Amino acid sequence: MATEKPTVGSLLLERQAAGRAGFSIEVLPPPRGKGPSRLRADMERMAKLGPLFVNITTHHSEPVFEQQPDGSLRKLFVRKRPGTVAVAAAIQQRYGIPTVPHIICNGFSREETEYVLIDLNFLGLRDLFLLRGDADKETLVPAHASHAHASDLIAQVNEFNAGRLLGAQAMEPPEQPFSFGVAGYPEKHAEAPNEDEDLRWLKRKVDLGAEYVITQLFYDNARFYRFRDRAVAAGINVPIVPGLKPLGRKAHLTVLPRVFGTVLPSELVERVEAADEADVRKVGAEWLLRQAEDLAANGAPCVHFYTLGAVDVVCQTVEELRRGGKL
Numbered sequence: 001m002a003t004e005k006p007t008v009g010s011l012l013l014e015r016q017a018a019g020r021a022g023f024s025i026e027v028l029p030p031p032r033g034k035g036p037s038r039l040r041a042d043m044e045r046m047a048k049l050g051p052l053f054v055n056i057t058t059h060h061s062e063p064v065f066e067q068q069p070d071g072s073l074r075k076l077f078v079r080k081r082p083g084t085v086a087v088a089a090a091i092q093q094r095y096g097i098p099t100v101p102h103i104i105c106n107g108f109s110r111e112e113t114e115y116v117l118i119d120l121n122f123l124g125l126r127d128l129f130l131l132r133g134d135a136d137k138e139t140l141v142p143a144h145a146s147h148a149h150a151s152d153l154i155a156q157v158n159e160f161n162a163g164r165l166l167g168a169q170a171m172e173p174p175e176q177p178f179s180f181g182v183a184g185y186p187e188k189h190a191e192a193p194n195e196d197e198d199l200r201w202l203k204r205k206v207d208l209g210a211e212y213v214i215t216q217l218f219y220d221n222a223r224f225y226r227f228r229d230r231a232v233a234a235g236i237n238v239p240i241v242p243g244l245k246p247l248g249r250k251a252h253l254t255v256l257p258r259v260f261g262t263v264l265p266s267e268l269v270e271r272v273e274a275a276d277e278a279d280v281r282k283v284g285a286e287w288l289l290r291q292a293e294d295l296a297a298n299g300a301p302c303v304h305f306y307t308l309g310a311v312d313v314v315c316q317t318v319e320e321l322r323r324g325g326k327l
């Protein structure tokens with residue numbers, strides 16, 4: 001019998017009970033065609049800081065157009081960042097930090113998902129993050145019988161944990177059942193008609209077994225606290241981990257609201273507008289530190305950092321939080 005490893009959910013509960021925040025990071029697998037050296041170098045730095053866990057994103061295939069000798073274009077579907085399972089296994093093995101591969105519905109058939117679960121079970125990775133995935137329906141690999149929502153994917157994982165494969169075929173249940181977290185949206189998911197409806201679906205994911213929630217990025221902590229209060233009032237009693245990403249360029253003033261539906265506080269906008277482009281990263285880093293300090297002081301069990309293009313800033317922020325005794 002394998003030794004029981006604590007789940008990410010239980011680590012977060014411990015932190016919550018102790019009233020002492022930790023931090024976690026999210027990394028992307030390297031782009032297709034790139035080797036592991038860059039990610040390895042980034043992980044060497046970040047692992048030394050002692051994250052509670054590391055999330056690894058998953059990416060669906062996207063259409064690319066390849067020019068043919070006769071000038072016509074051929075449409076291919078290519079996964080720009082393959083390798084989630086291997087990256088998760090390599091990080092867990094090398095650093096002994098719990099790794100959390102993301103599994104998404106969009107662009108993956110139920111059968112492909114089952115094969116991923118079988119691989120992860122063999123590798124002894126037990127923490128998952130279950131998502132629907134972002135995609136235009138037109139850009140998805142066609143004809144895939146994907147799950148429509150994260151809750152449907154959760155149902156498949158629960159079946160697997162109970163020793164049932166697709167088609168009700170019996171299997172030896174995993175020695176350590178998968179445990180999982182799910183996504184939440186302090187500023188509402190873009191497609192949800194209103195906050196109550198969005199929370200209703202979040203609660204459904206928690207009722208189906210999600211042990212914790214990690215949120216979409218936001219820049220106004222008041223919005224996070226309001227979301228957390230509403231979630232608790234709706235009966236969502238698992239740890240809620242705020243997700244943070246530093247603003248790094250002036251263009252983010254329009255990109256972040258458009259892509260993530262986030263509202264940027266006036267003070268942050270004014271400071272970014274007043275800065276030269278070269279100084280925007282500094283403004284973003286200061287804001288990140290301020291947000292993280294405040295969240296750690298106000299009951300967040302963990303602060304989750306999106307590290308894409310921001311490894312330097314995230315490392316500095318964690319070091320500063322440690323120096324200040326905030327983590």
Ligand code: FAD
Nearest residue numbers: 057058102131132133134149150183189192198201215216
């Ligand atoms: P769902 O929970 O399915 O919710 C999607 C929408 O449908 C919401 O509006 C919700 O209110 C509603 N809803 C939920 N359940 C139901 C239901 N059963 N019936 C009807 N309506 C329902 N994307 C990636 O592609 N790869 C990643 O690795 C990735 N990582 C992420 C990590 C974090 C921490 C976060 C916050 C997001 C991440 N995303 C990632 C983006 C995510 O996939 C998108 O935000 C996606 O649009 C929604 O995913 P979800 O799991 O929240 O979906």
